[in-house]
Amino acid sequence: MGSRIALFSVAAAAAVLLSACTAPTTGPAPLKSPSPEGSTAVTFNPPSIDSVPNDENGKAIKLGYDLMNDTKKLLPNNVGNQLSCSSCHAQAGTVEKELSLVGVASVYPQYRDREAAISTLEDRVNQCLQRSMNGKPIPYDSTEMRAFSMYMSYISKGIPEGTNPPWRGQNVKIDVSNPNLQEGQKLYQQSCAACHGANGEGTPAGPAVWGPNSFNDGAGMANLSKMAAFVKVNMPKAPMGGENPGALTDAQARDVSAWILSHDRPHFPGKSKDFPKGRPQN
Template identity: 45%
Template sequence: MNNKKGLPIPLIASIFVLGLIMVLSMFGMQVAKEKRAEAPKETEEVAGGEETTAPAPVAGGKIAHNPPSLDDVPEGPLGEAILRGYELTNNTSEVLRSEAATPEDGEKLVNELSCTSCHAGAGMDEHSSSMVGVSAVYPMYIPRSGKIVTLEDRINGCMIRSMNGQKFEANDPDLKAMVAYLTYISEGIPVGAELDWRHLNNMDDVPVPDVDAGEQLYNQSCIACHAGDGSGTGSNTGPALWGSGSFNDGAGLARMGKMAGYIQRNMPIGQENSLSDQEAADLAAFILSQDRDSYPTPEKDWPNGDRPSDIMDKEKRDQVKNGTIDWNEVLGKN
């Protein structure tokens, strides 16, 4: 039987069914696409500009702290870079100084610390300033710099402040290796994720400290690892806390709030969180009142204002020594 235009009715029915199938298929593909877009994932750039995606590790609705094992580092140039980055992170001063042309050159490159001195386990210890996920949060705005900084910028910031040394050149293989390592241990963490283990080492309301009490506590509890003169016993066993082998006063730990918070959360080893706010503040004040190198260009920091008052620079160190320091002013309590 034909319709008025002469097409067989079975053929018309077949065309209609085929069209319906195509519409349903396209609808299904769109739904699948939307579901994939909603799923947590990470897009990261690896060597050569290649992009990879990995599922976000989630535990109980939160991002899990679960860095990959170094046993699983890929073979080839990328794997070599990751392992080099690990060595540079874990034994920064030892590696860079041993490879310098002369001992004097090595001392100019870096002080006696390592990244692990503050970021335990080469940044993989969840409870001690972990760097897992750091490649997912940079670039980011940093008030101290007054601009958006890259991960490379942040590493170099540590090199000239916490490591009291020299920046890496932009094309330095060691800088690229450190980025490769930090990217590797951040594998699977989506860009912009909230990470519960970040920004924990800060005391928001620091008590007015007693420097003499801090010295007594230091002599009782800290000398075994950090030595009586603060020179330390090793970058990863007892880092130098003051002097030329330690961080300069442009580092984050040169601030009372950050030092007191770090001490309370991480010290003494094996008895973390056992110190009161007052004890941590006393220790921080004693440590930060000791001599250390000055950061050469502090006037360039916080260009947009809101410079913190608790930076223990040379002026404040001298005030502690001559008994004129106003701790209420330093701690913003006035």
């Protein structure tokens, strides 16, 4: 526990340094209360990886960037499928509408309903490794964890602490009741299979979306509402099968997501403990 608290302090100090703040920090990172979306004027302008300082901090930031893109290669014992962080967080979390991580270091620590507890940025890294990548956590005091933290602090530069950036989350609400699996199957084969495989196994152009090499059932993407919102905003990435990027209807996003999630995928052992106080009412 002591090493975790110390690491949180390092992460918080890094975020402050990289945000050009001068106020000193002492002790564990304080709980941040995000302001309502849009209440603070912020712009989406993450710094380039080519602009990192040429020192030890820069080395850590670049390692964090590499870990985002080549997670399986760099953490072979901690990733249990063929996904990387960038499979969901496009271009190492720097694409505005694709689950961007820009500003995330300004939001955490934060209470999360799924765990009914305060989660730190480091907690979230390990939760993604265990769920989205169906793998194992990395030590909180490891070089890799520090690199993840430094990288996310770097791309959050200029975002004030406590600010909830307007691009965070999908900001899309879709009625996912009564999906039509037949229509979902048709749309998948027409506009998704070329990149994700006819059997969801993935190809060099796109990650696996079901089966042993995909995310497990404890991942956020295994929730129909979240997947449908992601698909609605981001898929397909290029014109495919008569569908253009960002042009899917709510019903199409719902149906194809339900079709994908109707298939087998790895089970997360701790899933039964999720939302111990119940899911929040939207």
